[in-house]
Amino acid sequence: MQEFLQQLINGLSVGSIYALIAVGYTMVYGVLQLINFAHGDVFMVGAIIAFFVGTRALPITFPLWLHVAILLGIALGLTIPLLLGYSRRDVLRSVRPFVILYLAMIALEAIISLFSRSRHVSVSSWLMAALAMVMAVAACGAVGYVIERLAYRPLRSKPRINSLITAIGISLLLEFGGQNSAVFGPTPQAFPNQMVPGINEHWRVLGVIISKGDVLVLAITLALMVILSYIVLKTKTGLALRAVSLRFDTAALMGINIDRIISFTFVLGSALAAVAGVLYSEKYPSVQPLMGLLPGIKAFVAAVFGGIGNITGAVVGGMILGLVEVLVVGYLPGGSQYRDGVAFVILIVILLVKPSGLFGKHAVEKV
Amino acid sequence: MQSKKSDSSLAEAFDATDLPSGAGTLSYSNLPPGRFRFGSLKANLPLPILFALLIPLSMFVESDVVGDYYRRIIILAGFNIILAVSLQLINGFSGQFSLGHAGFMAVGAYLAAYPAMNYSQHFADPFACLLFYAAVAIVFVVAGTVLFAAFLLIRWTRKLYQALPMILLIAMLIWAMFDFARASAVTVGNPPKYYIWWHGADSLVRLFAWVTTHGRDAAAHLSAALPTGMVEPLSFIVLVLGSGACAGAVGLVVGMPALRLRGDYLAIATLGFAEIIKIIIRNSEPLGGALGLVGIPKYTNFAWLYGAALVTIVVIWRIAYSPRGRAIMAVREDEIAAAAIGIDPTRQKVTAFITGAFFGGVAGAMFAMHEHSITPESFGMAKSIEVVVMVTLGGLGSISGAILAAIVLTILPEFLRNLSPTLADFRMVIYSALLIVMMLLRPQGLLGGREIWPWRRFRNPDPVPTEDRDDYQGSDETKPD
Numbered sequence: 001m002q003e004f005l006q007q008l009i010n011g012l013s014v015g016s017i018y019a020l021i022a023v024g025y026t027m028v029y030g031v032l033q034l035i036n037f038a039h040g041d042v043f044m045v046g047a048i049i050a051f052f053v054g055t056r057a058l059p060i061t062f063p064l065w066l067h068v069a070i071l072l073g074i075a076l077g078l079t080i081p082l083l084l085g086y087s088r089r090d091v092l093r094s095v096r097p098f099v100i101l102y103l104a105m106i107a108l109e110a111i112i113s114l115f116s117r118s119r120h121v122s123v124s125s126w127l128m129a130a131l132a133m134v135m136a137v138a139a140c141g142a143v144g145y146v147i148e149r150l151a152y153r154p155l156r157s158k159p160r161i162n163s164l165i166t167a168i169g170i171s172l173l174l175e176f177g178g179q180n181s182a183v184f185g186p187t188p189q190a191f192p193n194q195m196v197p198g199i200n201e202h203w204r205v206l207g208v209i210i211s212k213g214d215v216l217v218l219a220i221t222l223a224l225m226v227i228l229s230y231i232v233l234k235t236k237t238g239l240a241l242r243a244v245s246l247r248f249d250t251a252a253l254m255g256i257n258i259d260r261i262i263s264f265t266f267v268l269g270s271a272l273a274a275v276a277g278v279l280y281s282e283k284y285p286s287v288q289p290l291m292g293l294l295p296g297i298k299a300f301v302a303a304v305f306g307g308i309g310n311i312t313g314a315v316v317g318g319m320i321l322g323l324v325e326v327l328v329v330g331y332l333p334g335g336s337q338y339r340d341g342v343a344f345v346i347l348i349v350i351l352l353v354k355p356s357g358l359f360g361k362h363a364v365e366k367v
Numbered sequence: 368m369q370s371k372k373s374d375s376s377l378a379e380a381f382d383a384t385d386l387p388s389g390a391g392t393l394s395y396s397n398l399p400p401g402r403f404r405f406g407s408l409k410a411n412l413p414l415p416i417l418f419a420l421l422i423p424l425s426m427f428v429e430s431d432v433v434g435d436y437y438r439r440i441i442i443l444a445g446f447n448i449i450l451a452v453s454l455q456l457i458n459g460f461s462g463q464f465s466l467g468h469a470g471f472m473a474v475g476a477y478l479a480a481y482p483a484m485n486y487s488q489h490f491a492d493p494f495a496c497l498l499f500y501a502a503v504a505i506v507f508v509v510a511g512t513v514l515f516a517a518f519l520l521i522r523w524t525r526k527l528y529q530a531l532p533m534i535l536l537i538a539m540l541i542w543a544m545f546d547f548a549r550a551s552a553v554t555v556g557n558p559p560k561y562y563i564w565w566h567g568a569d570s571l572v573r574l575f576a577w578v579t580t581h582g583r584d585a586a587a588h589l590s591a592a593l594p595t596g597m598v599e600p601l602s603f604i605v606l607v608l609g610s611g612a613c614a615g616a617v618g619l620v621v622g623m624p625a626l627r628l629r630g631d632y633l634a635i636a637t638l639g640f641a642e643i644i645k646i647i648i649r650n651s652e653p654l655g656g657a658l659g660l661v662g663i664p665k666y667t668n669f670a671w672l673y674g675a676a677l678v679t680i681v682v683i684w685r686i687a688y689s690p691r692g693r694a695i696m697a698v699r700e701d702e703i704a705a706a707a708i709g710i711d712p713t714r715q716k717v718t719a720f721i722t723g724a725f726f727g728g729v730a731g732a733m734f735a736m737h738e739h740s741i742t743p744e745s746f747g748m749a750k751s752i753e754v755v756v757m758v759t760l761g762g763l764g765s766i767s768g769a770i771l772a773a774i775v776l777t778i779l780p781e782f783l784r785n786l787s788p789t790l791a792d793f794r795m796v797i798y799s800a801l802l803i804v805m806m807l808l809r810p811q812g813l814l815g816g817r818e819i820w821p822w823r824r825f826r827n828p829d830p831v832p833t834e835d836r837d838d839y840q841g842s843d844e845t846k847p848d
Binding site for chain 1: 464530532533536537540543545548624625627628630631632634635636638639640642643646647649650735748751755756759763793795796798799800802803806807810
């Protein structure tokens with residue numbers, strides 16, 4: 001029984017990571033009817049950025065290339081839309097958060113370098129962990145925006161198969177780019193998860209060992225889900241998002257700026273994927289450029305399981321998938337070999353028996 | 368269905384003589400029944416010429432003029448041509464976006480490598496290989512019948528309660544998993560009687576062993592009776608065709624359920640099937656597990672490979688630009704409209720899928736008998752995606768485009784590698800960036816549904832998928848059924 005409870009907590013924490021990724025898939029599918037194949041790789045980018053922040057750059061300064069990259073990104077983000085004919089106000093408004101973020105980054109650098117004496121040593125501090133998270137979220141948000149802007153928006157009126165191919169192209173680009181030794185290199189590296197204080201400790205409640213890392217994952221997921229549901233259900237942007245996912249062209253007629261909403265969806269989904277990436281690599285501390293493939297596909301399975309396009313469904317699907325996976329590994333002799341197969345079997349059973357998923361609506365095709 | 372007479376009014380509008388019309392009667396030719404027409408001389412002349420050209424070409428490629436490095440690139444291009452052309456039938460002509468072609472390749476490769484190592488005695492025993500495939504077929508049919516009957520029974524329970532089939536299916540899967548796991552863990556060799564699933568699998572293995580051991584002597588006698596010069600090529604052909612047929616059977620198994628889905632869902636489902644195949648191979652002891660099979664006898668050479676590529680191209684060209692191909696394309700254009708004029712969409716889709724899978728398996732078999740060793744990792748998602756990229760870059764619905772793209776994309780990474788050492792590090796990045804740029808600038812691919820030599824093509828000069836047409840309004844109901 002105690003073992004079962006332990007497995008349950010483990011499964012829920014794995015599942016909540018899947019849920020975070022799945023929400024991104026499901027939101028993008030909701031508005032665009034497109035599977036964002038690159039989503040798993042955005043997850044990987046998040047983990048790698050956090051890895052860089054945790055090991056190489058901090059606590060003294062960010063490396064020069066990061067400054068250059070971010071400044072270049074901001075400059076391009078300013079000039080390219082202007083050249084493409086977007087109004088100056090819109091462009092400035094969309095770049096503003098990144099500028100603020102960069103200023104915050106410099107400020108943090110200053111603060112940390114004031115208080116820290118160690119150099120190139122992974123220290124255990126909440127500030128560091130939070131910084132890694134924030135950096136990952138910011139970078140992935142930007143990556144998500146750029147992906148949508150460059151690869152999906154020009155093809156929006158074309159057949160979806162083309163978007164699928166560009167999505168695969170983006171995914172390959174991120175993977176091969178990461179595998180390049182100038183960026184990260186193909187070999188897996190240890191994620192500095194000790195920067196989260198007490199990540200490897202555990203509590204003992206009534207004989208059940210509860211890892212602090214699992215609790216952290218669950219808590220962060222829960223908080224993010226509350227924030228997400230607030231955004232989707234209570235804000236004006238959330239209302240627009242729901243309107244766009246309900247009916248694309250009618251939403252445009254109601255005065256909703258569809259491009260902005262879609263960009264927002266991508267940024268939001270990518271940010272959640274970044275959080276998932278950091279949490280995942282804190283749980284399984286090994287980072288490599290291909291790490292996004294399997295979690296990405298599993299999260300997609302979770303999204304389909306819950307009914308794609310439905311955010312609650314994605315969360316529930318992710319949790320169930322994580323639980324099933326952990327239980328198969330825990331209770332089947334030799335089950336660990338079939339760990340990755342479980343998701344695919346679930347996917348195929350679901351697609352055969354109830355393709356609309358647990359919470360999905362049954363759409364009948366009309367002539 | 369109506370009689371022939373009421374069809375005739377539609378004949379002009381739909382060119383219905385070429386489409387299946389009437390219940391059960393398929394008239395695939397516009398000639399009166401009973402007469403068989405050989406292809407016209409003009410259309411068929413290039414084939415013997417091309418096959419004859421293979422001999423001097425292979426002498427050239429196998430000679431020392433072409434180094435090992437270039438020979439390897441040429442051979443790799445051959446595999447990619449077969450894969451791309453066979454996937455073109457699935458993705459381009461039938462419009463079913465499959466992302467699992469490497470799975471079929473894996474089936475072909477392993478089911479050729481295993482008998483090549485254990486049955487063929489270095490290609491000296493073609494009938495033993497045949498026996499192996501016969502045993503596989505028997506086991507496949509028995510297991511398939513039982514599972515299909517069970518599936519039908521479970522499906523029938525939908526009448527009792529809507530969600531009952533899903534519950535039963537999941538329960539059955541979990542039961543089977545626990546059954547297998549417990550039986551293999553607790554008592555190796557002799558589990559108690561009530562482990563039904565374990566016993567089912569065990570008896571299938573025993574059936575297979577029984578067939579192969581009892582037929583082996585007869586096979587050896589038959590092989591000994593063959594003229595010595597024929598033995599090796601015959602073994603090779605048996606291995607290639609047999610493993611191709613196995614891949615086709617897997618294509619049937621995958622296709623029957625998966626083809627009910629469409630678009631992205633189908634892509635993911637086929638990807639899932641390919642991964643499941645990989646995981647099964649990785650966990651199966653006779654197939655070498657994660658380490659793979661090492662020491663496969665080598666037989667594939669330039670002539671065999673490009674001969675197979677030619678056959679693939681010819682067969683798929685003939686299917687695609689025949690009345691059946693027109694039916695397949697009609698399903699791609701609009702499933703409901705195709706069904707309304709008497710085409711069975713599932714049948715056409717499954718036909719395309721099985722044919723594609725067969726040739727994927729052939730490519731895999733050739734690959735296995737060219738490499739010294741194969742591992743499950745060589746048939747991963749990356750390989751599937753590579754083939755899909757070839758097909759899409761070449762242009763969906765264009766066989767010559769697929770060939771062109773297969774050649775270009777095999778050479779391109781090597782070309783970038785040789786260009787400069789700094790570029791070599793970035794060659795895969797360039798490759799993927801090129802894919803994106805290509806999709807943005809020329810979404811229809813290199814040839815965009817046309818052929819280089821458009822002979823024997825449609826009367827419709829430019830078959831463009833409905834979704835690509837300028838006046839296409841887009842459908843709102845794109846969600847899966």
